[in-house]
Amino acid sequence: MRIGVSVLEIYTVQEGDTALSIARQFGISLQRLISDNSLSDSGQLAVGQALLILRPEIVHTFTRGDTLFSVAEVYGTSVMQLYRNNPFLIGADYIPEGTQITISFETSPSYDAQVSGFAYGYINRSILEAALPYLTYVIIFGYGYNEDGTIIEVDDGDIIEMSHEYGTAVFLGLTTINRDGTFGSGKIERLLTDIDFQNIIIGKLIEVIQRKNAQGLDIDMEYIPPQFRTEFAAFVENASEQLNAVGLETHVDLAPKTSADQPGTLYEAHDYRLLGNAADLVFLMTYEWGYTYGPPMAVAPLPSVRRVLEYALTEIPADKIFLGIPNYGYNWKLPYERGLTAAVTLGNLTAVNLAIETGSEIIFDELSQSPYFYYTDASGAARVVWFEDVRSLRRKFELVSEKSIRGCGYWNLMRPFPQNYLLLNSMFNIIKVYGG
Numbered sequence: 001m002r003i004g005v006s007v008l009e010i011y012t013v014q015e016g017d018t019a020l021s022i023a024r025q026f027g028i029s030l031q032r033l034i035s036d037n038s039l040s041d042s043g044q045l046a047v048g049q050a051l052l053i054l055r056p057e058i059v060h061t062f063t064r065g066d067t068l069f070s071v072a073e074v075y076g077t078s079v080m081q082l083y084r085n086n087p088f089l090i091g092a093d094y095i096p097e098g099t100q101i102t103i104s105f106e107t108s109p110s111y112d113a114q115v116s117g118f119a120y121g122y123i124n125r126s127i128l129e130a131a132l133p134y135l136t137y138v139i140i141f142g143y144g145y146n147e148d149g150t151i152i153e154v155d156d157g158d159i160i161e162m163s164h165e166y167g168t169a170v171f172l173g174l175t176t177i178n179r180d181g182t183f184g185s186g187k188i189e190r191l192l193t194d195i196d197f198q199n200i201i202i203g204k205l206i207e208v209i210q211r212k213n214a215q216g217l218d219i220d221m222e223y224i225p226p227q228f229r230t231e232f233a234a235f236v237e238n239a240s241e242q243l244n245a246v247g248l249e250t251h252v253d254l255a256p257k258t259s260a261d262q263p264g265t266l267y268e269a270h271d272y273r274l275l276g277n278a279a280d281l282v283f284l285m286t287y288e289w290g291y292t293y294g295p296p297m298a299v300a301p302l303p304s305v306r307r308v309l310e311y312a313l314t315e316i317p318a319d320k321i322f323l324g325i326p327n328y329g330y331n332w333k334l335p336y337e338r339g340l341t342a343a344v345t346l347g348n349l350t351a352v353n354l355a356i357e358t359g360s361e362i363i364f365d366e367l368s369q370s371p372y373f374y375y376t377d378a379s380g381a382a383r384v385v386w387f388e389d390v391r392s393l394r395r396k397f398e399l400v401s402e403k404s405i406r407g408c409g410y411w412n413l414m415r416p417f418p419q420n421y422l423l424l425n426s427m428f429n430i431i432k433v434y435g436g
Contacts, residue, residue, distance in 0.1 A: 008107070008426040009053040010390055012364070019043030026053050035088070038349055038418050046355040048362030050371070050389040052419055054426065058103035062095050075103045080167060080432065083133040084425040087418055091129050105426070111401040113428040116283065116322055116409030118173065121154040127416050128159065132166035134421045136407065136433055139218045139251075140170065143208075144177035147187060149200045151208055152177055160212055169215040169434035171251060174205065176221055188224060192231035195238075202242050209248060215434060216249035218283070226268035233274035240278055252279040256286050256308040256324075260315070276316030283409050284312055287326035292343050296332040296384045300325070301368035302395050309403060321405040325396055327417055329387025334374075347415030351387035362389075369395045390423045397427045407431075 011022060019039060023030040034043055037051050045051075060071055068079045068089065083090050085102040095101075114136035119128060121142060132138070140159060144152035160170045176188055190197055205217055217239060224232050240250040255270045262268070276282055286305045290297040305323070312321055329351045330343035346354070355362050358375035365372060372386045400408050407428075424430070 008394075008423065010394065011051045011053055012391075013045045013047055013049040013051065015047050017045060017047075019045060022051065026055070028053065028055060032056075036419065036422055038416075044356050046352065046360060046362050046373075048364065048371070048373070049352060049355070050362075050364075050391045052390050052423055052426075054102075054422065055106045056102040056104070057106045059100050060103050062097055062099045062101070064097055066095070066097075068095070071101070071103075077103060080133055083166075084421075084430070087130060087421065090133060091126070107426075109426060109428050111428055112431050113400055114322070114407035114431050114433070115424065115428070116171075116407070117327075118410065118412040119159065120412070120414060121156045121159065123159070123414055125158070125162065128413060129162060129166075130416065130418060131410075131413050131421065132163055132168050134424055134430055135163075135166075135168045136431055137169045137171055137215075137251075137409075138163050138413070139173045139409075140214075141173040141175065141220070141412070142177055143172045143174050143205075145174075145191070145201050145204075147190070149197065149204065151201070151204050153208060157212070160214060164213070164434065167432040167435045169432075170212075171216045171218040171249070172205070172209055172212070172214050173218045173220055188221065189228065192224075192228045192235050198235060198238060199242075202239050205239075206243060206246060206248065209243075210246070216251065216280075217243060218251045218253065219279075220253040222253075222255065223265050224269035226265065229269045229271050230274065232269050233271055233278050236275055237278035240280060244280070249280040250278075251281040251283060251322075253283045253285055254312070256284060256288075256304075258307045258311045272312055272315035276312075276320060279320070281320050281322060281406065282312075282316055283322045284308055284324050285411070286324040287411060290330055290343075290386050292330065292345070293339075293341070294343075295336050295338070296330070296334075296343070296372075296386060298365065298368035298370035298372070298386050298392075299329060299388065300392075300396065301370060302392070303367070305396060306399060309399060309405070313403060313405075318403060318405045321403075323396065323400055323405060323408040325393065325408050325410050326388060327410045327412060327415055327420070329385060331383055331385045333377075334382040334384055346385070346387070348387045348389065348417050348420070349415070351385050352389070354385065364391060388420075390419055393420055393423055394427070397424065400428070 023033045116137040118139045255266045287300040290299045332343045360373040360375040362373045370392045
């Protein structure tokens with residue numbers, strides 16, 4: 001099944017297809033198909049698997065004396081765009097003569113967007129480096145504070161340095177993390193109600209951000225007691241004012257609401273209008289409808305994502321909004337039993353490889369616009385996997401341009417998904433804000 005869109009093509013593998021037959025059908029090299037879709041060298045496929053088809057328009061062959069800078073200059077492009085078009089160049093120490101690189105594709109994106117992504121300090125550096133050319137911001141997750149006014153820091157010096165090498169701005173992600181690495185909202189009351197303590201924490205956060213040469217603060221605080229709704233917004237506003245005064249930004253992450261009065265501890269303290277006014281940018285956490293302890297379903301069904309975004313647009317300016325994108329899926333044992341079944345998290349690339357290994361057919365659910373498949377594990381138990389692929393992500397990326405919002409962001413960057421970044425590059429002109 002062939003899906004044509006304005007900036008790319010996606011092909012759904014049919015029974016009897018081979019990687020070679022698909023490459024020939026689209027007039028591209030087998031190696032290009034394998035590389036762009038992270039296939040094994042053998043080109044094994046699953047029925048129902050979504051493949052991204054990219055056709056180069058201008059190709060350059062490296063000759064003696066060529067560098068990425070000289071090639072970019074000749075073609076009026078940037079080294080960053082060469083990285084995005086040719087991921088094998090990222091981190092390469094040497095480019096042999098005869099290497100062919102794509103300067104441009106037959107079709108090009110028309111929407112300018114910014115892109116963010118969250119990363120823990122222990123992220124695999126090669127996975128991070130592969131993502132950085134495509135990111136405007138990287139948020140380093142896990143900063144916190146103690147009752148004595150000290151800041152819980154992350155060992156992230158090399159992450160910040162690497163991010164800056166690729167023109168990616170760095171934000172430190174403030175959470176309700178404790179000394180032992182656990183999370184909880186129990187200590188948030190003092191931060192929100194004791195203005196002197198709050199100012200101490202903000203001041204020390206600014207010191208850490210400046211010392212680490214980062215560009216701002218991302219506030220991710222969830223399950224705040226509802227009675228602190230206005231206090232939380234006032235804290236974000238206070239942080240924004242103090243950071244802005246020294247040339248830094250403040251972003252805030254918002255639970256996925258569809259109305260102002262949506263009940264639940266996750267939602268009630270997140271006042272979209274107040275927080276949208278207080279922060280420089282907002283990140284909508286539009287995922288986790290399918291979650292570890294819930295029934296099997298799509299992690300980010302498109303109708304639900306759309307409803308959250310449409311509500312957000314009634315409260316927050318479009319140019320402040322980032323749409324959250326899940327870079328993961330879940331694997332449930334069947335039958336699902338509430339209170340007993342716990343799904344296992346897995347990467348989207350891992351999910352496809354699991355379908356290939358088990359000979360499973362990937363089904364695309366038209367309502368949620370998300371893929372899933374069933375299989376039987378080694379113990380004989382039935383299981384179901386819901387995940388994201390280029391079809392489901394394309395629909396989410398289309399919301400960004402349809403609604404004219406600032407961009408999108410990944411939770412999170414910890415798992416590889418190269419095919420996704422090529423899709424992103426095909427749909428957006430990615431804007432960098434760091435380094436001029």
